[in-house]
Amino acid sequence: MRVVMFGYQTWGHRTLQALLDSEHDVVLVVTHPKSEHAYEKIWSDSVADLAEEHGVPVVIRNRPDDEELFARLKEADPDIIVANNWRTWIPPHIYNLPRHGTLNIHDSLLPKYAGFSPLIWALINGESEVGVTAHMMDEVLDAGDIVQQHAVPVGPTDTTTDLFHKTVDLIAPVTIGALDQIASGQAEFTKQDRSRASFFHKRAEEDIRIDWNWPADVLERLVRAQSAPYPSAFTFHRGKRLEILSAVVSEGRYGGTPGRIFYREGEGVVIVAGADARTGLNHGLAITRVRTEDGRELPATAYFTSMGGYLVARP
Structure with a gap:
């Protein structure tokens, strides 16, 4: 499939690397400019640098809401958008543009811990496991149908850094596994139980x-x-x-x-x-x-x- 990738930091970098290593064709990458926010300087592998190393065109935006970007997306003619750690709202005319919509990769076991810093919040709250979810994007943040979801246990002395390394290794199999399902023609996925949903803000x-x-x-x-x-x-x-x-x-x-x-x-x-x-x-x-x-x-x-x-x- 022709893929446009939206992503940022190490999560986006790992997602892009998985896509580049797959049989899918990455035709455009959209990423954020570098940030001085304390949490965004951590795990800050550059999505832009990786794309440029592989000859993939890059667009840098804080928000994906301008006509120039929309024109670039239409020109790229994607079958699907894959997003991971995109930090601002993606409007419907963009996430619905590809033939198969937009697949979002989120580092929690949705429907719990939608939003920001899910690993930190999950550890504070004493969760027994964390994970990565691939879901279809819709009008509610991190609320779309689940395509794939993998979990790992939280150990009694684990830090957030430990959980980062456990979950970042799940990005490739979850992303490519979900794309393979979609490419095979599957169109019905698991609805999220919204009664179990929680939504967290950025750490400060x-x-x-x-x-x-x-x-x-x-x-x-x-x-x-x-x-x-x-x-x-x-x-x-x-x-x-x-x-x-x-x-x-x-x-x-x-x-x-x-x-x-x-x-x-x-x-x-x-x-x-x-x-x-x-x-x-x-x-x-x-x-x-x-x-x-x-x-x-x-x-x-x-x-x-x-x-x-x-x-x-x-x-």
Whole structure:
């Protein structure tokens, strides 16, 4: 099939590579310009560079809503558009243009975790598996019929980086498998159960600020979700920002006020956590490694030289 590819960052790069390695003919690539957004500088393999290396024409747009692009798409005469990690709305006159419509590749197990940063949100929420879904695009974002979907388990110590590497390897088989189904003449696919759908926004600074009212197990997953190269979860100590690089749920249960720097346990320092910490029934978050405002990384036991005081959300 003649394929136009819309994509960005490493997800788009992997999709384009899979298409180039397949029997399908990539006739045009549309990608975004480079971004200074913190999350868009991560996993930033260039779709444009890969296309140009293979002699595929490239169009760079923030939004696909101009007449010049539409003319280029009509001239390309695609059988299908394949999109992965395209960051803005694609209008109906574009996604309906090809003979077989538009296939979107999304890094979650739809209908859950539509939208942005699905791996981070899924890890924070304690999901047991994540994956990649190929679905037909329609008027609702990430809501079209599912063509193929593959899952991988989430391990007890997995970070978002681990999950990225697990799921990015699914892009090629999911994409090409879905295209093979469509090329064979299949036109009926699996409807999404919209009662199970969830839709998440982009991550921002506020989303990595630690709220000590959260339970310790959720905070531990937040720290893993924001592991390098993602921006680290942070709190404030004595008016200065403190990034939490690693932590575990405490073995003991600790009562008091959320955010209290309370007790050395093993290689960590336990912070009281949970809105109902006053009951004494909660585990705490045992911080094991931190980064200070001036960039020093050190064990929590070396940073917290005495117990007492509080970690807080704002200086």
